[in-house]
Amino acid sequence: MATNLKKLGSILTKQASLVRRLSSSPSLASDGANGKSINLYTAINQALQIALDSDPRSYVFGEDVGFGGVFRCTTGLADQFGKHRVFNTPLCEQGIVGFGIGLAAMGNRAIAEIQFADYIFPAFDQIVNEAAKFRYRSGNEFNCGGLTVRAPYGAVGHGGHYHSQSPEAFFCHVPGIKVVIPRSPKEAKGLLLASIRDPNPVVFFEPKWLYRLAVEEVPEGDYTLPLSQAEVIREGSDITLVGWGAQLAVMEQACIDAEKEGISCELIDLRTLIPWDKETVEASVRKTGRLLISHEAPVTGGFGAEISASIVERCFLRLEAPVARVCGLDTPFPLVFEPFYMPTKNKILDAIKDTVNF
Amino acid sequence: MSLTRRTTTSLLKPLTTTTSLLTRRPYSTDNSTPITVETSVPFTGHNCDPPSRSITTTPSELMTFFTDMSLMRRMEIAADSLYKSKLIRGFCHLYDGQEAVCIGMESAITKKDCIITAYRDHCIFLGRGGSLLESFAELMGRQDGCSRGKGGSMHFYKKDAGFYGGHGIVGAQVPLGCGLAFAQKYKKDESVTFAMYGDGAANQGQLFEALNMAALWDLPAILVCENNHFIVEGVEFVDVRERDPIERIRKLILAHDLATEKELKDIEKQARKQVDEAIAKAKESPMPDESELFTNVYRKGYGVEVDGMDAFAVKQACKFAKEHALKNGPIILEMDTYRYHGHSMSDPGSTYRTRDEISGVRQERDPIERIRKLILAHDLATEKELKDIEKLARKQVDEAIAKAKESPMPDESELFTNVYRKGYGVESFGADRKELRATLP
Numbered sequence: 103m104a105t106n107l108k109k110l111g112s113i114l115t116k117q118a119s120l121v122r123r124l125s126s127s128p129s130l131a132s133d134g135a136n137g138k139s140i141n142l143y144t145a146i147n148q149a150l151q152i153a154l155d156s157d158p159r160s161y162v163f164g165e166d167v168g169f170g171g172v173f174r175c176t177t178g179l180a181d182q183f184g185k186h187r188v189f190n191t192p193l194c195e196q197g198i199v200g201f202g203i204g205l206a207a208m209g210n211r212a213i214a215e216i217q218f219a220d221y222i223f224p225a226f227d228q229i230v231n232e233a234a235k236f237r238y239r240s241g242n243e244f245n246c247g248g249l250t251v252r253a254p255y256g257a258v259g260h261g262g263h264y265h266s267q268s269p270e271a272f273f274c275h276v277p278g279i280k281v282v283i284p285r286s287p288k289e290a291k292g293l294l295l296a297s298i299r300d301p302n303p304v305v306f307f308e309p310k311w312l313y314r315l316a317v318e319e320v321p322e323g324d325y326t327l328p329l330s331q332a333e334v335i336r337e338g339s340d341i342t343l344v345g346w347g348a349q350l351a352v353m354e355q356a357c358i359d360a361e362k363e364g365i366s367c368e369l370i371d372l373r374t375l376i377p378w379d380k381e382t383v384e385a386s387v388r389k390t391g392r393l394l395i396s397h398e399a400p401v402t403g404g405f406g407a408e409i410s411a412s413i414v415e416r417c418f419l420r421l422e423a424p425v426a427r428v429c430g431l432d433t434p435f436p437l438v439f440e441p442f443y444m445p446t447k448n449k450i451l452d453a454i455k456d457t458v459n460f
Numbered sequence: 461m462s463l464t465r466r467t468t469t470s471l472l473k474p475l476t477t478t479t480s481l482l483t484r485r486p487y488s489t490d491n492s493t494p495i496t497v498e499t500s501v502p503f504t505g506h507n508c509d510p511p512s513r514s515i516t517t518t519p520s521e522l523m524t525f526f527t528d529m530s531l532m533r534r535m536e537i538a539a540d541s542l543y544k545s546k547l548i549r550g551f552c553h554l555y556d557g558q559e560a561v562c563i564g565m566e567s568a569i570t571k572k573d574c575i576i577t578a579y580r581d582h583c584i585f586l587g588r589g590g591s592l593l594e595s596f597a598e599l600m601g602r603q604d605g606c607s608r609g610k611g612g613s614m615h616f617y618k619k620d621a622g623f624y625g626g627h628g629i630v631g632a633q634v635p636l637g638c639g640l641a642f643a644q645k646y647k648k649d650e651s652v653t654f655a656m657y658g659d660g661a662a663n664q665g666q667l668f669e670a671l672n673m674a675a676l677w678d679l680p681a682i683l684v685c686e687n688n689h690f691i692v693e694g695v696e697f698v699d700v701r702e703r704d705p706i707e708r709i710r711k712l713i714l715a716h717d718l719a720t721e722k723e724l725k726d727i728e729k730q731a732r733k734q735v736d737e738a739i740a741k742a743k744e745s746p747m748p749d750e751s752e753l754f755t756n757v758y759r760k761g762y763g764v765e766v767d768g769m770d771a772f773a774v775k776q777a778c779k780f781a782k783e784h785a786l787k788n789g790p791i792i793l794e795m796d797t798y799r800y801h802g803h804s805m806s807d808p809g810s811t812y813r814t815r816d817e818i819s820g821v822r823q824e825r826d827p828i829e830r831i832r833k834l835i836l837a838h839d840l841a842t843e844k845e846l847k848d849i850e851k852l853a854r855k856q857v858d859e860a861i862a863k864a865k866e867s868p869m870p871d872e873s874e875l876f877t878n879v880y881r882k883g884y885g886v887e888s889f890g891a892d893r894k895e896l897r898a899t900l901p
Contacts, residue, residue: 192663193630221629262550262612264628431875437550437612438601439875
């Protein structure tokens with residue numbers, strides 16, 4: 103079992119690296135002193151291990167997780183904690199999340215895995231109508247705050263229609279859940295532990311492109327990073343760039359290229375999409391006067407639209423150019439045209455220049 | 461034997477001139493002498509009398525089965541190496557080992573009947589009359605592909621032959637199949653839909669929702685479960701029969717000497733009697749009025765278990781199912797089959813089963829070998845002639861691949877086509893706020 107699962111992960115990520123070179127994420131992350139250099143899936147694995155170890159009432163389940171999962175994120179957990187705490191479910195996403203809500207409602211930490219974010223839609227009803235509204239409609243008598251739904255999202259270079267999508271915006275329209283997306287191994291570990299322990303249901307999307315590709319030093323122990331707090335990962339004065347997850351690596355490359363042309367970019371990792379940190383973004387835009395948002399999901403109705411609208415409301419008089427959005431195209435995720443679809447470094451660079459020279 | 465000679469020559473000729481074997485039946489009437497064969501194992505019926513084990517075939521049908529299955533097998537093996545050399549991208553799920561299901565099903569139905577399946581769809585497409593070129597071009601994302609290079613491995617379609625495709629999300633195609641069946645019933649053209657899914661999809665809630673609707677409205681839908689026994693990567697399930705709660709208590713009672721076996725049997729007899737009496741009474745109770753139609757839908761849980769490695773068993777079952785579905789509504793066919801390859805190209809398929817298991821199936825249950833033996837037993841062709849057919853299949857596959865490689869990638873403008881209906885406007889955005897209005901061809 104181990105080998106074939108490992109292969110899937112490695113095939114996805116290795117081939118991805120051939121298609122597009124990403125900046126290695128260490129440059130993106132704050133310094134990870136006194137830790138080992140590990141990749142993103144190992145960081146996720148560590149977080150799950152700590153979650154299971156530190157709370158005997160936590161459970162990890164999903165399709166194939168007992169064997170380690172298709173991306174190796176749950177490797178060894180079933181052996182360490184037993185099949186009654188780390189287990190395979192049948193192939194039924196709606197059932198998995200519904201089950202997790204029930205488990206969480208009894209005061210447990212239910213950590214559910216959906217094998218690919220593209221497969222989360224059968225569970226959409228459970229997340230939107232059951233999980234998100236449980237606390238509200240019961241007048242705080244019940245909640246499923248212990249629920250965390252993990253799902254790998256995003257492009258890998260050749261995933262095609264159903265292994266590449268970024269569905270975060272659908273969930274950002276739902277008050278009652280939190281949506282968290284990490285950009286690097288260290289961030290992933292801290293944010294996942296925070297999500298698991300957060301008293302609200304969280305949908306946690308993991309950038310599958312970076313599972314093997316992103317390597318950085320990650321503290322070995324137990325730590326959390328705050329939710330709903332954005333991070334300025336690169337300071338600048340001419341334009342603010344906002345993104346999340348795997349896209350930040352692409353944006354950072356554009357920032358580096360822009361700098362060569364004398365444009366100073368400030369790059370912000372939003373980290374939590376709802377409820378999001380408007381203050382950090384607002385403060386940055388007040389400084390730079392310009393804003394660019396980039397995500398892989400199609401531009402129309404993407405979460406970039408929400409950021410754009412909110413910042414225009416708050417900083418209308420300070421803005422020196424229209425807010426730019428460099429996102430996926432308004433088409434289904436294509437099979438052979440992935441390079442055209444993606445918000446690449448050059449598209450971002452063009453948009454930076456256009457916005458600065460507006 | 462002159463019959464043999466004629467069979468093979470008339471068979472081989474058209475092979476060299478066409479890439480699609482399956483639409484042709486190039487046999488003279490001499491070859492329609494009926495042959496009776498027996499299915500490998502008996503059918504098991506659920507709530508219905510299973511079809512007969514003996515089935516009548518002809519030399520030409522036998523030869524067609526062999527030829528077509530050999531071609532399918534070869535196509536999948538070629539797809540395997542194309543994927544490994546990165547000419548096929550995306551995901552790729554192979555069908556080799558399961559060919560008898562497709563072949564047997566096709567031989568029992570017409571192109572007016574619909575088929576809808578999941579992502580293991582290459583051979584189903586070929587079975588519906590699709591060509592090798594269209595298949596390989598689609599696999600490689602080229603213009604000559606059956607979905608014009610926009611679908612890839614999981615998304616083959618052929619509307620003119622009632623093939624509603626290739627669907628990527630596990631189980632999602634089955635409710636669609638019920639919709640197709642409803643439309644067919646409405647048209648009253650005596651056609652049915654075969655909605656195919658795997659044993660993994662059998663866990664999806666929407667499968668039961670679909671079955672419920674089909675039963676409720678008596679749809680001519682045949683749900684074909686291709687049970688290849690390995691759900692993606694082999695989740696294990698416990699056989700509940702081994703854990704029968706009554707047996708467990710029976711053992712405890714006997715162990716503690718609380719009653720004799722006979723006394724326990726008497727209790728069971730008593731229970732039976734009570735149930736029978738209750739049934740008799742219930743039968744006297746009047747039928748509910750129509751408003752209660754929706755209360756008890758599982759009364760129609762018909763099904764047949766079929767050896768999916770035996771093309772004739774599949775054929776017989778599909779014929780039976782079609783008649784049944786037209787008369788009584790939905791029925792489930794569980795095809796006991798086996799895939800030689802892993803779930804997809806990223807699964808080597810060797811970690812949850814032994815090599816011995818795979819070679820055992822190849823030796824004892826292989827669908828092509830079964831037909832080969834029948835052909836040889838009935839003296840319809842020599843071993844060498846059959847080998848030649850396989851060689852020809854290989855040649856045709858190679859030729860189709862060469863052609864497919866010459867087919868260009870879809871035009872860049874195709875990125876924006878087919879998102880909405882042509883002429884009804886589509887807007888896409890390029891870098892930054894520069895709006896790119898896609899010009900629809």
